[in-house]
Amino acid sequence: MHSIAYTVEDMQEQFSHLQALSRSQPINDWVTRLTQLENIEMMLSDNQANFAQAISEDFGHRSESETQFAELFPSFTGISHAKKYGKKWMKAHRAPISALYMPAHNEIQPQPLGVVGIMVPWNYPLFLAVGPLIDALTAGNRVMIKMSEAAPQFAQTFADAIARYFSSDMVCVVLGEVDIAVGFSELPFDHLLYTGSTAVGRKVMAAAAPNLTPVTLELGGKSPVIVLDDANLESVVNRVMMGKTLNAGQTCIAPDYVLIPRQYHVQFINLAKEWVEKHYPNIESNPDYSRIINGEQFKRVKGYLDALSSDEVHELTAVESSIETRLMPPVIVSEPAPDSEVMQNEIFAPILPLVHYESLDDAIQFVNARPRPLALYVFGDNHTGIEKVRNNTVSGGLCINEVIMHVAQHDLPFGGVGDSGTGAYHGKAGFERLSHMKPIFVQSKLNGLNMLLPPYGGLFKKAMALFLK
Template sequence: MSINRFTLQLDEIKAAYAAEPNPTVAVRLERIGRIEKMLAANEEKICKVLAADFGTRHSIESRLLEFQMVYQACKHVRKHLKEWMKPQLVSTPAFLGSSHAWTQMQSMGVVGIMSPWNYPVQLALVPAIAAFAAGNRVWLKPSERSSRTSGFLATLIQEYFHPIEFCVTVGGTEVAESFAALPFDHLFFTGSSNIGKRVMRAAADHLTPITLELGGKSPAIVDPSAKMNDAAASIIYGKLVNGGQTCIAPDYAIVHSSVSETFIQELQNAAQEQFANPEEFTGAIDEHQLARWHQLVKDAVNRGAKAIPLLSPAGNLGLAFMPVALLNVSEDALVMQEEVFGPILPIATINDLDSIIRYINEGPKPLALYWFGKEKKVMQRILNETRSGGVTINDTLLHAAIEDLPFGGIGGSGMGAYHGRAGFDAFSHRKSVLEVRGFLGLKFLGGTKLARPPYRKGVERLLRWLK
């Protein structure tokens, strides 16, 4: 599809938006309801195409981490949309007398969404729900790496929506580049930092507002005061669910040397307890991803790291990649320089809090941070002295499941946020409005009249009064 065809298609969607720039609450909720019905009617089929893309992916994992997030977003919007859409009164200074000021939320137009392959349903539909809630039209470009799911999702959306409401375009790198270069009213991208930079450059040509949901190296900090088995079980779940292919998965762990051996043993116990069944361990999205995991481990071991299997080989011989922890990892190893995005957990031993905080702050700002422990003063220092997109304390992943918590990164892990009200705000323009009225009902004292030239003593008196 050529860029000219893309442009014509965008013009058609923009024309449809211009004919209905302020859809009612009922229209917005009806569109969101169609997404919900579409998903509910096709859960089993979508689970099958997801499993086909990943090689192995349990239906419960898909229902829990993909579908439930979509249903939750729909439910939250239904409950709060009327309130979000209400104009908000603001106070006016005394010199404006009885003038009236407020902000009102206004839709932007056509929102472009570029969704990734790791959660190809959730990360396509949850931003679309937020965009519809704000009154926009949506054009989706799903990832080509999850080609079966992307293609099936495109077919479903075409069945439930007119393309001038919710349009989908599938394709590879060339299509994605053309898509990112279109003059959307807002562009929403979820993916890697490297691709995010390219998307941002393309959007800059049209000064398109952009939201970037990226990733990064999210630490899991295990304080000596933590209960080791609970911390290990939470970290293993966050690291191994979806085969580690989660943007907020714990990328590496930081532990005190005095508890490192206990922690590793508890990691192995937790991994065996949770993921002993190979049918419940999600596979790599493709051969390129699998090769990358093997390369990360090989590179780390060649630089002196010790690889410790997290699962017993018995019963797991069919796994294409055995989940592993890495000890004594060199700082220049690839696994410490890149986001892991797989079932590999580097473990760093750092014994004092100042060094932990410095270690985190010297790297790119992470999308998520996890802290385990009971010492509230230590927890507060971590919260106050580190920067990350979000935090879960004494567990992993869960902050992203709270609709009232904005989800997004900071610095290299992204810009902008969504989920709940934050998503509605991200795809809306907060318009400021002032209705000028006379002072005490006297029109000649209203607005800018007293400040207009020629500048005489009256303006001097006004300046003294305004101080």
């Protein structure tokens, strides 16, 4: 059977084939799983340049170095982590048991779910396909992947590569437009993992609901930065601007806005200008600076800026944005109105609002009055202030004196909460998310439970009197 489905009928046929295999031939051995991980590793190693070129073609230009740093590097380290620990994760292991039931014992046995569906976004189409694929294959599943129609060059390149390195009995890539994506989300997967916008995430969950398909939704939202009044501002600007300009801001955990004490406002803007000049000189021709993915996205974010007054917009370079090349230089927005589009919507571009706060309580209240973010970043040295933010906010993930790097920690689960998503994966968390962690109770030949059978006599009543105090 062909490994790439182009029609709804092809897709449904391939799913049925994989589902039948998953029921008749479950992948319970480590050797098969390890082989699949090594296949991913070989595919990435052999196709690095092709993948980076295809992504760049989709973006109009995407820095090859960014593809290496933000997509290939975490993919390779994720594979290494799974190869190191996967055999241990898949073993049945003892679980605690109450003394009341001894000498019986409890076990937990991880089992493959069956067929996992992965819906990939366009912003990091390699890592956000490979990352979930690693977890799914380590857990012993068969996989169908729907690539984003907004990154067609990479989607085709990736699909062709998958077909060379994997049997279609193991991994299938699906290409197609929105109708294919809708049909994909309606398939009765054993688990469906979607990465993308909150609005589409709601539709994916609704489509999966009739099949009772469990879903992991990795969404987005507005990830805030809280700058404490003792923070080293040069360090803050260095890390925040790195996170905001990476992939031209098209990152689901990019710093979306900065809550900052008023006295640091002007200094932050000046330091940001110096930072951009240092790290992206001649930005219009700089190979390290990426473009906005397409004209539709460019017009959307340019509209956010056009709706603001000139006093609010602080350009960090002398270069103007260009719809023809989809170049959008970094911009800081000063104190935008809370109901402005730039403060209501996830920006997904190198536009950084600065919002003043008077007290740390005000900053925390500002964050908590809005939907739960996928990530939250706090900068400062004051332990009390950091702990206050840490304990009084809820976010998918938290970085202290850093941005974005938590996504590359394979020993940490990655996921959202509330509007920013449901469920988490990566590493062991991903293995368990895409496994059935089957509970097993093993009774001993010698046990006292027969004494608690009817007719309920005096011994039973004494036992209940003891246990129900």
